[in-house]
Amino acid sequence: MKIKTVAVLGAGAVGSYVIWGLSNRKDIRLGVIAEGERAERMKKGCIINGITYHPEVWTPQEAKGTDLLLVALKYGALQGALESIRTITGEHTTVMSLMNGVDSEEIIAKEIGAAHILHALIKVASHKEGHGYCFNPETTIGIIFGELTAPYQSERVQAIEDLFADTGLHYRATEYIREEMWCKFRLKVGNNLPQAVLGAGVGCYRDSMHMKEISNKLREELEAIAAAKGIDIRKADDSSSHGSAVPPSARYSTLQDLDAGRHTEIDMFSGALIRMGKELGIPTPYNEYTYHIIKALEEKNDGKFDYQKDDESVTCSR
Template identity: 70%
Template structure:
């Protein structure tokens, strides 16, 4: 098995890492139609260099060897038909999205046999294009859910990523690794987004550590109830990219940019699982509603000064 064609659905922070690494290795295309296709045809600025991958419609991408899905969670359900169009009998699909349920959603649309469970750890930021440090980036982790762990699919993906600059490794505990990253996102990503401060807040504030601990306990309780042993991933997943105390993770970046976040993928998913398992999730419920309220604030729902001005003008 050899991967000769790769399509990327979602050319943001994660997609940029794939484009950067695979640009000269294989026939590579990003998925886009209409106005989005026109924007992509102008190129992707990554670490101060322009890249010009081919731009394919879902129909043009039909039958690629590998489809990498790297979208924001809120966009996933709207592109399931596109994914169905792209995937052929032999196509492997890797979801490098956050959370723990994107593969389930995609699998229901195309069949779980196409999926290669995977995750990515990358500290990327949008600043004159997308920027990341290739050396400190952890990269992509992937693997089969059951033996044989060194399957032909795993070997083909390893061969694809070799000598590209992309950091990668195969894991025999991929489900635990995905949940370990989920824990990192919930516990490190969300509290700082509410506070609006860099990640140094967890080091410098006992109050932030307390909130972080409450979120962690709820997540680990749910993982245990689902039979997921996070200790299997602790030794490998504890390695992280070096980030400064001022770093702002993705949820805070979304709020800073007045975008809606992926909170439904994080605390929203945990609340749903907690209800199904009869496990209370008060920390996640509070966090969920606070971030939703911050999104409403960014949407202008609480712009009462402007409302008062309009009322004054109408008198």
């Protein structure tokens, strides 16, 4: 098995890392999925670390049957992209989701079948600057992937390793991909969400016992759900514990979204945990509060609370 065609769905912070690395391969065809006005913008190139890259631009129909489809969307865009994913996926297409969270594979599998899915995650500190994206290739942990069951060194895992070799991309295969995904999920829930509510840099976890306590409670709820699902996150602790150092002022993706007036991926984080908690009979009070407060902050960004002096009066009990 040799991968000759790669399609990237989503050319933002995550997709840019893939485009940057695979653009070095001259023996494959690399394309970004886009249509209409977005396709015209993409044809002008992707600016990554100050350099403009020109992957091919394909419609879903043009990408049909590609060897590898990498899904790098924001969570809110996934439902609207399912038809495109279904169109692109051919009999021998492997689909890897590099989205945050732990349920995008399940959502995609309902459309195309679980046999096409190779579970994966990505760790890259990419951010937007001007019209492009920037990241540090040396400190980026990269793409982690693997089969859910043996044989773990499958033909398609070997094909992915061959594809990523000598590209500059950092990667590794693992026998514990589900545990690795939940380990990253725990990090996102515990670090992204309390900071987003407070509106402060990550130094808040170091400097405030209250912020640290909120972070710990969110993690405990997640760990209880994982345990009920038979997922032992400890199996991934050693391999996932290392990461890139960040300054106390760093603002993770959820807070970045709120800062920019965008809707967040809270449905993928606490929203998913609330749903799973209800299914398993596990209370998730910290995640429920966090879900609703971040939803309210989104509404505030949308202008829902821009009251005028002549607005209808409301009565508040004392």
